[in-house]
Structure formats: C-alpha cells, structure tokens
Amino acid sequence: MMSQLIVKTEKLNFSYSKSKKDIDSLDLEVPKGSIYGFLGPNGSGKTTTIRLLLGLLNKNSGNVKVFEKPFADHRIDTLSKIGALIENPSLYNHLSAKQNLRIASTYRANINKDRIDEVLETVNLLHVKNKKVKTFSLGMKQRLGLAIALLSKPELLILDEPTNGLDPKGIIEMRELIKKLNKEGITIFISSHLLSEIEKTCTHVGIIREGKMLFQDTVKALTASQSDRLQIELETDDKYRTYDQLIKMGFETKKIAHEEHLLMVSVKEKSQIPVLVDSLRKNNIGIYQVTIKNNLEELFLNLTEN
Amino acid sequence: MTTTTFYFKSLRNETLKLKHTFALWLTAICALLIPLLFFIVYIVKWEKLIPAEGVNPWNKFANEQIANSLPALVPLFIVLITSLIIQVEHKATAIKHLFALPIPKWSVYFGKLSIVIATVFVTYTMYYGLILLNGNVLGSIRPQLNFSEFSPEYVFHIKILFRSFVSVLGILAIQFWLSFRFKNFIIPLGVGMVLVIVGLIAARAPESIYFPYSYSMISMNPLDEKTSDLNLFWWFPTVSWYSLGYFVVFAIAGFFDIKRMNVK
Numbered sequence: 001m002m003s004q005l006i007v008k009t010e011k012l013n014f015s016y017s018k019s020k021k022d023i024d025s026l027d028l029e030v031p032k033g034s035i036y037g038f039l040g041p042n043g044s045g046k047t048t049t050i051r052l053l054l055g056l057l058n059k060n061s062g063n064v065k066v067f068e069k070p071f072a073d074h075r076i077d078t079l080s081k082i083g084a085l086i087e088n089p090s091l092y093n094h095l096s097a098k099q100n101l102r103i104a105s106t107y108r109a110n111i112n113k114d115r116i117d118e119v120l121e122t123v124n125l126l127h128v129k130n131k132k133v134k135t136f137s138l139g140m141k142q143r144l145g146l147a148i149a150l151l152s153k154p155e156l157l158i159l160d161e162p163t164n165g166l167d168p169k170g171i172i173e174m175r176e177l178i179k180k181l182n183k184e185g186i187t188i189f190i191s192s193h194l195l196s197e198i199e200k201t202c203t204h205v206g207i208i209r210e211g212k213m214l215f216q217d218t219v220k221a222l223t224a225s226q227s228d229r230l231q232i233e234l235e236t237d238d239k240y241r242t243y244d245q246l247i248k249m250g251f252e253t254k255k256i257a258h259e260e261h262l263l264m265v266s267v268k269e270k271s272q273i274p275v276l277v278d279s280l281r282k283n284n285i286g287i288y289q290v291t292i293k294n295n296l297e298e299l300f301l302n303l304t305e306n
Numbered sequence: 307m308t309t310t311t312f313y314f315k316s317l318r319n320e321t322l323k324l325k326h327t328f329a330l331w332l333t334a335i336c337a338l339l340i341p342l343l344f345f346i347v348y349i350v351k352w353e354k355l356i357p358a359e360g361v362n363p364w365n366k367f368a369n370e371q372i373a374n375s376l377p378a379l380v381p382l383f384i385v386l387i388t389s390l391i392i393q394v395e396h397k398a399t400a401i402k403h404l405f406a407l408p409i410p411k412w413s414v415y416f417g418k419l420s421i422v423i424a425t426v427f428v429t430y431t432m433y434y435g436l437i438l439l440n441g442n443v444l445g446s447i448r449p450q451l452n453f454s455e456f457s458p459e460y461v462f463h464i465k466i467l468f469r470s471f472v473s474v475l476g477i478l479a480i481q482f483w484l485s486f487r488f489k490n491f492i493i494p495l496g497v498g499m500v501l502v503i504v505g506l507i508a509a510r511a512p513e514s515i516y517f518p519y520s521y522s523m524i525s526m527n528p529l530d531e532k533t534s535d536l537n538l539f540w541w542f543p544t545v546s547w548y549s550l551g552y553f554v555v556f557a558i559a560g561f562f563d564i565k566r567m568n569v570k
Contacts, residue, residue, distance in 0.1 A: 016568075054406040056569040080408035090403030092394065094326045103319045107407050148403075 004032040004068070006156050006187045007053060012062035014052055014211075022048050024211040025062070030156075030189055030204070035182050037198030037219070038191040039300065040208035046191040047087055049208070050160050054084060066156070080108070083154035085162060089145020093134035097125055097144050100133060104148045111151060119147040122177070138165035146174075150181075157181065158189045163197060175201050195300045207303055214303050222299070231293040232265045232273065237286035239263060245283055251276065261288065312409055316417025324421070329390035333425055336383050337432035340375050345440045352448045363451050364441060364458040371437050372463060376470055377523040378506055383429070384478050385498030388422050392485040401486075402569045415561045419482055426478065430471050434463065466526070473525035473545055476518035476552030477501075483560030487567070518552045521545050 007030035014023040023045050030036045040046050051057045053064060055075055064071040066078045091100055098116060105111040120126040123143040133141065142165050149157060162178075163171045178201055182188050192198055198205055199219060206216040215222065236242045239261055246253040252266040267273060273290065280287060324330050344367070348355055357363040395401055395418075404414050438458060445453030477498075484494035505519025514520035524545045 016570075051402070051569065056402055056405055058566060058568060076408045076410065078408075079406060082406075084406050086402050086406065088399055090398050090400040092323055092398045092400070094394075095323070099322060099325075103322055104407075106315050106319050106322075107404075107409050109408075 005065075006030050006032045006067060007036075007189065008063075008065045008068075009049075009053070010063040010065075012049075012052060012064065013060045014048060014057060015060060016048075022211050023052065023059075026208070026211065026213050027216075028053075028206060028213065029216065030187065032187055033182070033185065034204045035178060035188045035190065035202045036204045036206065037202035038189060038206050038208065039193070039195060039198050040191075041193055044193075044208050045211040046193075046208060047160055048211070050084070050086055050158055050189075050191060053158070054079070054082070054086070056086075080152065081155045082158060083149035083152060083156070084158040084160075085142075085145045085149045086158070086160045089141050089148070091133045091141055091144060091148075094132065096130050096132055097136075097147075098129040100144065101148060101151060104151055108152045115151060115153075119150045122150060123147045124173070139167060139170045142166060143170075146177075154186065156187045156189065160191050161193070162190060163192070163194075171197075195297055207300065209303065225299075230267050230270065231298050232267060232276075233289070233291040233293055234263045234265055234287070235261045235289035236263070236280065237261065237288070241283070242280060242285050245280060245285065246276070249276070249279060264293075312413040313417060316409070316413040317420060320417050320421040323394055324391070324425075327390070327394055329387060329394065329425070332383075332387060332390060333429045334432070336379075336387075337429045337436060340371055340379070341433065341436035341440050344371055344437075345444065348440075348444050348451065349447065352444075352451055356450050357452055361452075362456040362459075363453055364456055367441055367444075367453075368437055368458055368463055372434075372466060372470075373526050376433075376467075377526050380470060380474050381477060381502040381505060381519060381522045382499070384426065384474050385481055385495060385502060387425060387429075388478060388481040389485045389491050389494045389498070391422050391425065392418065392482070393491050396489045396491070405569050411565050412561060415486070415564055416557075418486075419479070419557060422478065422482055423475070426474070427471065430467055434467055469525045469542070469546055470522060472542075473521040473549045476521060476549040476556070479553045479556035479560060480518065483556055483563065486560070486564055515545060515548065518549060521549045525549075 007028060009026055009028040012023055012026040012028070013021065015021050026045075026049065028038075028049065038046055038049070048057065052059055053066065053071070055064075055071055067074075067081060069078065071078055092103070095103075097120065101116045101119065105116060117126060117129070120129050123146050125140060125143055125147065128136070128140070133144065136144065142162065146159070146162065149159070159178075163174050166174060175197075178188055178190065190198070190202065202219055204217070205219050205222055207214045234242065239255065239259075242263055243253055243255060246263070246265060254264040256262045256264055265276070267276070270292075277287060277290065348367070355363075355366075357366070395404070405411055441453045441458065444451055481494055481498050484497060485491070488494060501519040505514070505517060505521075506523060508514040508517055509520040509523035514524060525543065
C-alpha cells in the first residue's frame with residue numbers, strides 16, 4: 001500500500017526575480033511518519049521551499065498539498081497542525097523564554113498551561129525559563145525555537161537547519177530528540193546542507209540543487225544505489241607509478257588535482273583491496289594510507305557540484 | 307476561533323510584546339518632555355508670567371502647550387513610534403513566524419495597528435493629564451500665578467486634542483504600512499521625517515489640505531472658517547475627515563499589500 005503523503009508538491013515553481021528560477025518544477029513527497037531529510041548545498045532553495053510550503057512566499061505555479069488538501073484553501077486549518085522552525089528562530093530578545101512561549105500559546109488555540117513547562121523540559125531549558133532571551137546562547141535560542149514549534153503538539157514538524165549553532169553535544173541531543181518525536185508519531189521534515197546529519201537521522205531523503213529535485217527516495221535506496229562500487233582514497237609515495245600500475249591492473253583510477261600523493265580508486269568489493277595493495281607493494285610502492293570513502297558523501301558532491 | 311477572539315488574542319500579545327521596549331519609554335518621554343519644560347519655565351520665571359487681574363492663567367498655559375507645541379512634534383512622534391513598535395517584530399525576524407501561525411494575517415496587522423493607535427492615544431492622554439497636574443502643582447507652589455482661582459476649559463482642550471489626534475491617523479496608517487513593509491527602519495524613518503518637514507513647511511498653502519503630513523498643523527487652525535470655531539456645534543473640520551479618509555485607505559490597502567507580500 002502506498003503510504004499517505006503529508007506534504008506533496010507538484011511542479012512547484014517560484015522565482016524572486018525574473019532572471020532566475022529559484023524553485024524549478026519541484027515535486028516533493030513527504031510520507032506520513034517519515035523523517036524526511038531535505039538536502040542541498042547553501043543557496044539551493046531549501047528555505048525557499050519551506051517558505052513556499054508554509055505560504056510565506058507566493059508560488060508562481062504548481063500545487064502544494066499538505067495533509068492531502070490544497071494549502072491555499074485550508075491555510076489556518078493546515079497551519080494548526082504544523083510546527084515550524086524557519087532559519088533563525090523568531091524570538092523576542094527583550095522577553096523571557098516563558099513569555100516568548102506564552103505569546104506563541106496565546107496565538108494558538110487550546111494550549112494547556114502546563115504545556116509550556118513541558119516543552120521547556122523537552123528542550124532542556126526549564127531552568128532558565130525566566131531569563132531574558134537576549135542572555136541566551138545561539139544553541140539555547142535554537143532549542144527555544146524548537147520548543148515553540150512543539151508547543152501545539154504538531155503532526156508535522158518542519159525544521160530548517162535545526163543543528164545550526166549547536167555544539168557537538170547539542171547536535172547529538174537534537175538527533176535523539178528528533179528520533180524520539182518521530183517515534184511519538186510526528187512526521188518530521190528537516191533541511192540540512194550536511195549529508196552526515198541526514199544519513200544519521202532520516203528515513204527519506206530529497207536532494208535539491210538550484211531549485212531542482214535531483215533524487216528523492218528512502219535513505220536505504222540511496223545507499224543501495226551506490227553499494228556496487230566502493231571508492232578508495234590511496235596515499236602512496238609515488239602518485240604516477242601507482243597510477244600506471246593500477247591502470248595496468250584494470251582499476252578505474254583518478255588523480256586528485258592539487259594532491260601530491262592521493263589517488264581515487266574505484267573497486268567492486270572490499271576483497272579487491274588486499275589484491276591491489278599486494279601488487280603495489282611488489283612494485284616497491286610505499287603505501288601510507290588506504291581509506292574507504294563514504295559513498296553517499298561522494299554521491300552528494302557529485303550530484304550537487306556539477 | 308471567531309473573528310473577535312483572533313483580534314483580542316492579537317491585542318493581548320501585542321501588549322505583552324511592548325513590555326521592556328524602548329517604544330514604551332519613548333511614549334513616556336514624549337508625553338513628559340514639554341509639560342516638564344513648561345513647568346520649569348513657570349517655576350523659574352513665574353514673576354513675568356503672573357496674569358492680569360481676572361485673566362484665566364490656564365488659557366495661556368494650556369494653549370501654548372497644545373496649540374503651539376503639539377502640531378510640529380506629534381507627526382515626528384508618529385514616525386518614530388510606529389517604526390519602533392514594528393521593529394520589535396523585524397528584530398525578532400518574527401513576521402515569518404507570525405504568518406506561519408494558524409491565525410489570519412489581518413489579526414496580526416490590525417492588532418498591531420490598534421496597539422499603535424492606542425499608544426498614541428495614551429500619549430495624548432498622559433500629555434493632557436500632565437498639563438493639568440502641573441498647573442495644579444504650580445497653583446499651590448506659586449499662588450500668585452492664580453491657577454487655583456480658575457479652572458481650565460476642559461471641553462475646549464479635549465476637543466482640540468481629539469482633533470489633533472484624528473488629524474494624525476492618516477499618516478499613522480501610511481507610516482505603519484511602510485514600517486511593516488521594510489525591515490530596514492531607515493526607510494520608514496527617512497521617508498517619514500522628510501515628509502513631516504515638507505508638511506510643516508507646506509501647511510500654510512491651501513493645497514496642503516490634500517497632504518496628510520500637514521494635517522497636524524492644519525488641525526489647529528482649520529482652513530475652512532466655518533469649523534475653525536471650536537465653540538460651534540460642528541467642530542470637526544474638513545481636515546479631520548480627510549485624515550480619516552487617508553487612514554481607512556492606507557490601512558486597508560496596506561493590509562492587502564502585506565497580505566500578498568513575499569515574506570523573505
């Protein structure tokens with residue numbers, strides 16, 4: 001059975017100016033219950049897409065359906081089921097964390113009084129709830145922004161670069177929190193320019209470049225599509241002799257520009273690596289390092305860097 | 307939720323957002339400044355200010371503070387206060403957040419507009435309250451000034467203050483729209499300042515009846531003589547109606563512009 005799509009766009013187009021298409025015929029499909037990673041380099045149109053989904057920008061053409069209804073006709077109803085954190089969290093610095101949450105809860109309907117402390121607890125800010133936001137660090141502000149997004153127990157959580165400004169510990173906590181929220185049944189849409197982030201948390205992935213969707217499927221499918229090839233980075237004492245030798249053996253080999261000792265080799269499976277090493281050693285080539293490259297990283301770079 | 311709950315929720319939030327802001331201090335400072343100045347002058351130079359026998363000292367005292375000082379200062383105050391109150395949102399990059407909440411956009415726009423109007427109204431009230439208070443205090447400190455012998459012409463003052471208040475609503479709506487539209491506060495501030503100065507200079511020309519930035523001046527001295535007499539039953543001059551017209555047009559047109567604006 002096809003799973004229900006929480007967000008679906010069809011041929012979505014948008015441009016800020018006439019000279020350039022910022023979002024180009026984008027088909028986005030976010031299945032219910034997924035953690036959808038929206039991946040792309042800076043300036044590829046991630047935030048623009050999110051703003052289009054929330055009706056902050058006026059699309060030029062195409063359809064946006066959220067919860068299987070056209071967004072434009074059901075704006076308020078739809079937004080009441082969404083929690084969003086877009087770029088920098090929108091916080092009033094001159095007010096306390098609690099007052100910021102109170103403002104957000106007044107705007108929304110039916111939010112229980114205890115819910116404010118509950119979300120502060122979730123993002124680990126309960127101890128500073130009466131402090132003014134201007135005294136907060138970037139990471140704390142990010143977490144407070146998340147708390148505001150969680151306030152109404154949304155069915156869909158949209159997070160734009162949620163790990164921005166967080167320290168490594170904060171990033172790990174954020175990852176855990178996202179997984180926990182997802183287990184509670186919330187569909188989560190995360191944008192990021194870091195593949196590693198998406199790979200560790202997400203079930204689905206969409207890769208965008210210059211406003212176009214390049215790839216969209218499950219993270220498993222993305223990994224599987226690359227599993228027939230392994231990329232190896234090889235550091236030896238003589239790049240040219242190594243290159244000749246590997247070509248002679250029939251390996252697909254690439255020199256890396258500006259690197260004196262590094263080569264990229266493509267092999268079919270891991271068992272080929274010792275064969276390759278033995279033959280190089282026989283030819284008295286000194287091997288300093290053999291590293292298996294992350295396929296996805298490569299794929300992402302290939303996809304997004306022309 | 308109904309229309310009214312959306313509106314009142316918005317009002318409640320706008321009031322909370324004003325807490326600890328400079329906008330709030332500005333209203334207090336502006337309301338305080340001129341009455342304080344006059345108070346000091348009357349305390350120091352009281353001998354020269356003793357009124358002639360049988361003359362009501364309140365007339366000179368209040369008229370100078372209302373008719374002579376207000377017209378030039380209120381438009382500047384409007385430019386500043388609208389910009390400051392909306393900057394609270396721009397500084398928090400909150401427009402994107404507000405417009406992604408399950409509330410109609412009009413409740414944000416008109417809720418905020420209402421708060422700006424209320425702030426200006428409160429400033430007028432505080433201003434007049436301070437004039438009255440200062441006069442009474444002066445009366446007890448310097449009995450020679452005769453403040454306690456006479457009473458102020460409340461109705462006359464309230465009429466002219468209200469007329470001044472109505473006359474600035476037009477530019478309030480224009481400035482509000484500009485401040486909402488442009489994140490950079492220099493734009494509404496710069497445009498507003500220039501237009502206010504033009505308005506002050508142009509106020510003498512009869513054509514200025516079409517230029518809302520002159521209305522604050524004109525409202526004190528209406529061009530059509532029929533309604534310039536505040537004792538007449540019909541004391542609401544043409545300029546007030548024009549101001550209300552500008553207000554309605556710009557409040558509504560401004561909202562429709564903001565509603566379809568791309569929030570970046």
